[in-house]
Every structure is written in structure tokens, then in C-alpha cells.
Amino acid sequence: MTHQLNEELEQTLADGDFYFEALGDGRYRSSWHSQGAWNPHEQHMAPASGILAYALENFQPRADMRIARISYEIHGLIHAGEFEISTRMVRPGRTIELIEAEMTAKGRTSIVARAWRVIQSDTSAVAGIEDKEIPGPDACSVRDISEKWPGGYIKSIEMRANDELRPGRGFAWLRTPYALVDTGDATALSSLVGMIDTANGVVPRVDPGEGTWIYPNVDLQIHMYRMPVGEWLGLDVQQSFGTDGIGLTSTVLHDETGPFGRAEQILTVRSR
Structure with missing residues (x-):
């Protein structure tokens, strides 16, 4: 059955050194590099959130504004293969704007993303960041995250982590050799959001290899007090599980120049 499923998927997925193939008119096709970890026939939320960020960035862009927050609501299975993204203005404004991108596949909504765009100005006189820096990727050890997690996306990324990495706490650096979109025009923001x-x-x-528990996230909230740069994404992570089936993964986001924001993910913790 699994072999038949993989053959069917192979006929519908793009093949190349990218996560998504642009088909025009807001349509895309995912590649094997986008494959999820929980189910072989779904996309991983990481690159899916990247392609939605790409759509939001390219929707009626304004040079005087930038995206400060993106909120993702996961409506269900993120189907692998072809899908469509539609964008719209929710709340126009002179200094703030709320925009939305919706991913649909097989007639159903997969993800809805909303982004606040905020006017930019010089606030260097009062600037200050409280999040602590972490050692860079060169100071960390190479880790094979695919030893714990399956899927094409996990195999596509390079990971380096601190030696004190433990269940529930630690930091790691990620990068990928693959372009977010085959058009090659994705910014550092969309590419890093995609991880x-x-x-x-x-x-x-x-340990996901135990097969006893699953804990997928139902959302992803990203706040950025600075625009990220470069190809490395640093994740300073802590993960908590409550006693009633709900967990939380909280992350300080870094690039090689320092912290740039935070991310939160609510988890549905379930026994198999």
C-alpha cells in the first residue's frame, strides 16, 4: 500500500532543486523536498509557511512598509502536489495594513496566513533587544535530524546544534541548499520563514521514533522586530507539554547577526 502511495505521489510532485514549482496564476506544485514528517502524502508546514510568506510579500508591496507579524492557522492536512494561493487586503491603511493568503488544495482550505505590514521609520535612538544571542553555526556540531524525523523536508535541511541539546530545551541552526521557489526570487525573509x-x-x-505520541502544531505565530538576513536560521527552543493534551513550542529566532523575533506553536498532544 505504501509503495503504491509513493508511486502515485511521484506522478504529482515537482522534481528539482526547489521546494515549489510556480505554475502561474497563484498555482504551485510541491516537490519531494516539501514532504511532511507525520504523513508521507502531506507537505511539511515549514516550506508551506515559506511559500505563503512569499505570496504575502509579493501582494501589493510597499517600499515604506515591512511584514512585522505572520499568523498561520492550519485548517487540516496540507496536501502534497498542486495547490493554489489566493491573497487579499483585509485592512488597508496609511501606516499599518493587514493582508491575508489562503492555501487551498483538493477543494479544501489547508492554511490561512495573515500578516501585519507596518510603516518603517528611524527608531535607532531608542532601539534595544532583550533576547540573548546564541553561539553561531560554526560553534555547533553537525546533527542529522533525519535520524529522528522522516520525510523529504527533514532530509533537505542541514542542522547544527549545541552539545547541551536535550528533550524540551536547546538551540540549533538550520539551512538548506534548495530554493523556496523554482523562480529563484524568494527573499531571505520568505526562505528563513520556510524553516x-x-x-x-x-x-x-x-522521541518521534517511539511511535507512542504525536504532537503536531495547529498554528504558527511569527513576530519579527527586525528583518532577517542570510541563509542560516537559528532556533533557541523550549517545548512544554501540559497535562490535558495541549503543548507549546516557544522559539527565539536568530540569523547570523543576532536575534530577530519569536515564534510560538500550539500543539495537540495525542497518544497513538
Whole structure:
């Protein structure tokens, strides 16, 4: 059955050194590099959130504004293969704007993303960041995250982590050799956002290889007080499981120049 499923998927997925193939008119096709970890026939939320960020960035862009927050609501299975993204203005404004992107596949909504765009101005006189820096990727050890997690997306990323990495706490650096979109025009923002959801698997409280528990996230909230740059994404992660089936993965986001924001993921913790 699994072999038949993989053959069917192979006929519908793009093949190349990218996560998504642009088909025009807001349509895309995912590649094997986008494959999820929980189910072989779904996309991983990380690159899916990246392609939605790409759509939001390119929707009626304004040079005087930038995206400060993106909120993702996961409506259900993120189907692999072809899908469509539609964008709209929710709340126009002179200094703030709220925009929305919706991913649909097989006639159903997969993800809805909303972003606040905020006017930019010089606030260097009062600037200050309280999040602590972490050692850079060169100071960390190479880790094979695919030893714990399956899927094409996990195999596509390079991970380096601190030696003190443990269940529930630690930091890691990620990068990928693959372009977010085959058009090659994705910014550092969209490309790095396309790896943030990996945070939920960096310091898992329960080894996913045990097969006893699953803990997928139902959302992803990203706040950025600075625009990220470069190809490395740093994730300073802590993960908590409550006693009633709900967990939380909280992350300080870094690039090689320092912290740039935070991410939160609510988890549905379930026994198999």
C-alpha cells in the first residue's frame, strides 16, 4: 500500500532543486523536498509557511512598509502536489495594513496566513533587544535530524546544534541548499520563514521514533522586530507539554547577526 502511495505521489510532485514549482496564476506544485514528517502524502508546514510568506510579500508591496507579524492557522492536512494561493487586503491603511493568503488544495482550505505590514521609520535612538544571542553555526556540531524525523523536508535541511541539546530545551541552526521557489526570487525573509516550523522537532519531549505520541502544531505565530538576513536560521527552543493534551513550542529566532523575533506553536498532544 505504501509503495503504491509513493508511486502515485511521484506522478504529482515537482522534481528539482526547489521546494515549489510556480505554475502561474497563484498555482504551485510541491516537490519531494516539501514532504511532511507525520504523513508521507502531506507537505511539511515549514516550506508551506515559506511559500505563503512569499505570496504575502509579493501582494501589493510597499517600499515604506515591512511584514512585522505572520499568523498561520492550519485548517487540516496540507496536501502534497498542486495547490493554489489566493491573497487579499483585509485592512488597508496609511501606516499599518493587514493582508491575508489562503492555501487551498483538493477543494479544501489547508492554511490561512495573515500578516501585519507596518510603516518603517528611524527608531535607532531608542532601539534595544532583550533576547540573548546564541553561539553561531560554526560553534555547533553537525546533527542529522533525519535520524529522528522522516520525510523529504527533514532530509533537505542541514542542522547544527549545541552539545547541551536535550528533550524540551536547546538551540540549533538550520539551512538548506534548495530554493523556496523554482523562480529563484524568494527573499531571505520568505526562505528563513520556510524553516521556522522545524522548531517543533528540534527538542522533542518525546522521541518521534517511539511511535507512542504525536504532537503536531495547529498554528504558527511569527513576530519579527527586525528583518532577517542570510541563509542560516537559528532556533533557541523550549517545548512544554501540559497535562490535558495541549503543548507549546516557544522559539527565539536568530540569523547570523543576532536575534530577530519569536515564534510560538500550539500543539495537540495525542497518544497513538
